[in-house]
Every structure is written in C-alpha cells, then in structure tokens.
Amino acid sequence: MNLSEVAAFNKQIKVIFVVGPTAAGKSRLALDLAQEYGGCIVNIDSVQFYQGLEIGSAAPTKEDLASVNHYLYSYLKAPFEQTAGQYIRDFYKLLNEVQMPSPIFIVGGTGFYIQALEKGMYNLPEVSDDIKSQVLSEFQMGKAEILFRELKEFDPASDLHINDHYRVGRALEVKRAFNLKMSEFKRQNEEQNKYQFPFAYIKIGQTFSNEKKDLFLKHVEKRTQAMLQNGIIDEVNSFLKAGFEDWAPLSSVGFLEVKNYLNNSLDQTELKDQIVTSTMQLVKKQKTWFKRDQSILWSDMFADNHTELNLKIQDFLNSPI
Numbered sequence: 001m002n003l004s005e006v007a008a009f010n011k012q013i014k015v016i017f018v019v020g021p022t023a024a025g026k027s028r029l030a031l032d033l034a035q036e037y038g039g040c041i042v043n044i045d046s047v048q049f050y051q052g053l054e055i056g057s058a059a060p061t062k063e064d065l066a067s068v069n070h071y072l073y074s075y076l077k078a079p080f081e082q083t084a085g086q087y088i089r090d091f092y093k094l095l096n097e098v099q100m101p102s103p104i105f106i107v108g109g110t111g112f113y114i115q116a117l118e119k120g121m122y123n124l125p126e127v128s129d130d131i132k133s134q135v136l137s138e139f140q141m142g143k144a145e146i147l148f149r150e151l152k153e154f155d156p157a158s159d160l161h162i163n164d165h166y167r168v169g170r171a172l173e174v175k176r177a178f179n180l181k182m183s184e185f186k187r188q189n190e191e192q193n194k195y196q197f198p199f200a201y202i203k204i205g206q207t208f209s210n211e212k213k214d215l216f217l218k219h220v221e222k223r224t225q226a227m228l229q230n231g232i233i234d235e236v237n238s239f240l241k242a243g244f245e246d247w248a249p250l251s252s253v254g255f256l257e258v259k260n261y262l263n264n265s266l267d268q269t270e271l272k273d274q275i276v277t278s279t280m281q282l283v284k285k286q287k288t289w290f291k292r293d294q295s296i297l298w299s300d301m302f303a304d305n306h307t308e309l310n311l312k313i314q315d316f317l318n319s320p321i
Contacts, residue, residue: 013100014317015201017044018107019114021286022253023058023220023279024206025301030107031064037317040069040100042091044117045108047252049076049087052239056232056254058223071098078244084116091117103317104199111289118197127173135169135176147172157183202316204309205296207287212302217280224254224275233258253278 016039018030030041043049047057051074060070071094076082094100108114138147147169148162154175160167171182208216236258239250250259257274260266266274290296299309 012102012321013199014103014321015197015199016103016105016313016316017114017118017201017203018105018206019111019203019290019296020109020205020207020298021283021290022109023216023223023283024109024208026107026109026206027058027060027064029204029206029299029306030105031060031068033313034068034103034105037103037313038101039103039105040071041105041107042094043070043072043108044087044106044110044113046082046110046113047249047255048073048108049082050074050249051077053235053249053255055227055230055235056252056258058227069100071100078239078242078247078249081248084113087113088117109286111286118201120197127177131173131177135172139165139169144168151175155181155183157181159183200316200321202312203293203296204313205290205298206301207290207298208301212300215302216283217276220279220283221272221276224272224279227254227275228272233262237262253282 016033018026018033020026033039034041041060045057047053048059049072050057053059054074059073064070065073072087072090106114106117135147144162144165148160151158151160151168151171155171158171158181160171162168174180174182174185232254236250236255239245239247240259240262244250245259249255254275257266257271257278260274261268261271297309297312299306
C-alpha cells in the first residue's frame with residue numbers, strides 16, 4: 001500500500017496508541033477509554049494475534065469483545081508466524097475494509113511493531129542464508145563485542161546499542177552482503193517511506209514506578225496463578241500434540257515455561273515462579289524500550305484516577321486535524 005491508497009482513508013480518524021509493559025493494564029485502560037470516547041480497539045500485541053493462545057496472552061474476554069469492537073485479535077492460526085511487515089499490511093487492509101469509529105486505540109506492548117507502524121518499515125534487500133548463518137554463529141560464539149565494533153567502524157552513525165543483538169546482526173548482514181550502511185539506508189527510506197503513518201495520533205502509556213515494583217510483582221504473581229488455573233497448560237499441550245512444538249509464539253513468556261514443564265525439563269513446583277521471573281525480565285526490557293520515547297504520556301497503573309491523562313486525551317480529540 002502506498003500513500004495514494006492511504007489517502008483514500010478517512011483523514012478525520014484519530015489514533016491513540018496505548019503502550020507499556022506486559023501486565024500493566026493496557027487492555028483495561030484502552031477498553032475504558034474506548035467506551036468513554038466511543039472508539040474501537042486494534043491489537044498490536046505480537047502474541048494476541050494467534051488463535052488458541054488466549055489464556056497465556058491475557059487476551060480480551062468475551063465480555064470485553066462484546067462491549068467494544070476489537071480487531072486483529074486471535075485471527076492467525078498455527079503454524080503461521082506474523083512479521084512486522086505483514087502486520088502493517090493487515091492493519092491497512094483492515095482500515096480499507098472496515099468503517100471504524102474514531103478514535104482508534106492501538107493497544108500492545110510489542111515495541112518493534114509499534115515503531116514499525118508509526119515510522120514505517122524499510123524495504124531491505126534479501127540477505128543470503130549463508131551470511132545470516134555466519135553472523136548468528138559468531139554471536140553464539142560470544143563475539144558480540146567484536147561484531148559491534150565491526151559495525152561501528154563501518155557505520156559510525158549507527159545508533160544501535162551493543163546489547164541489541166538482533167538489529168546489530170541485521171545491520172552486519174546488510175553490510176557484509178551489500179556493503180550498505182544501515183543508518184544511510186534508514187535515512188533515505190525515511191524521506192521516501194511508503195508506509196508513513198497517515199493519521200493524527202498520540203501515544204499514552206501505563207506503567208508503574210520503581211517504588212511500586214513489589215506491588216507490581218504481587219500483581220504478576222496473581223496474574224500468573226490465574227493463567228495456570230484457567231488452563232494455560234492445556235492450551236500449550238494442545239499445540240504440542242498437534243506437532244507445533246517449534247512454533248515461534250510458544251517461545252514467548254509463559255508459553256515457553258509451560259512447554260518446558262510438559263517436556264519434563266521444568267518441575268511443576270518451579271513453574272509458577274519461573275513464569276513470574278521471566279515476566280519480570282520481559283517487563284524490564286519493555287520499560288527500557290519505551291523509555292527512549294519521550295513523546296509517550298505516562299500514567300501509573302496503581303493510581304486512583306487518570307484525570308491528567310484524560311484531559312490530555314480530550315485536548316487531542318478536540319484539536320483540529
């Protein structure tokens with residue numbers, strides 16, 4: 001889809017991204033806001049795309065789905081694996097086919113997908129499997145610092161972090177295959193991006209302060225216990241029995257630990273604690289990712305009200321496009 005096709009959309013649409021770490025109450029916040037302002041909800045959580053993973057992904061309940069229109073939830077079947085590029089195509093296809101009320105609340109904690117939708121994807125040339133395997137092998141051999149130094153010497157303008165192995169590896173693949181600087185490629189594509197987001201939007205976030213980390217931990221423990229009681233083990237086991245053990249979504253937090261338990265590599269007494277630990281590790285990574293974005297309007301998930309946030313939303317919705 002290019003900008004001429006995007007131009008056919010209703011330009012009066014306003015979008016509110018609802019972001020933040022997992023288990024921070026984004027879905028509930030989005031649902032409350034959509035009910036208050038008469039909008040709808042679009043998913044951008046990378047696990048909630050898939051049918052059959054509703055318990056472990058904390059997908060909206062049937063009551064939630066009935067109260068406000070939700071889109072791009074539980075619409076993909078195994079063994080399909082979603083990509084950011086395909087998500088963008090699915091998003092614009094949805095807008096082209098469905099007359100959706102404004103505002104649209106786009107909800108999720110998958111930072112890369114949010115960034116891809118907001119800023120666009122870069123149409124990188126395809127790298128050979130041999131080069132991909134070579135770079136991956138070097139990372140597995142513990143050469144992350146050497147690889148990062150190789151990238152910075154070739155492309156000093158790169159703003160990637162040394163611990164961002166995925167993107168450092170991707171940049172090195174492009175360098176080795178095409179002698180192409182990723183920072184320059186990115187700059188050129190930002191000038192001529194066919195997926196530049198066409199709507200007025202703001203980003204709001206729900207999170208917790210470091211002072212309330214213990215309170216959040218108790219919330220995650222309770223949430224994990226509920227998933228176990230509601231059937232996440234049976235949920236995962238059904239996919240293992242169907243032959244989908246290597247399906248990528250089953251490597252996500254919660255599903256991976258249950259899979260390890262079912263494969264007898266994790267004891268039942270350890271299962272809950274391991275899911276909680278992995279969840280907290282994921283939350284830390286997500287908070288670090290979103291911290292880079294100074295435009296996000298944050299609210300505290302443990303606050304009694306969100307008066308200030310609501311005022312900012314009202315200002316945005318009442319402002320001319």
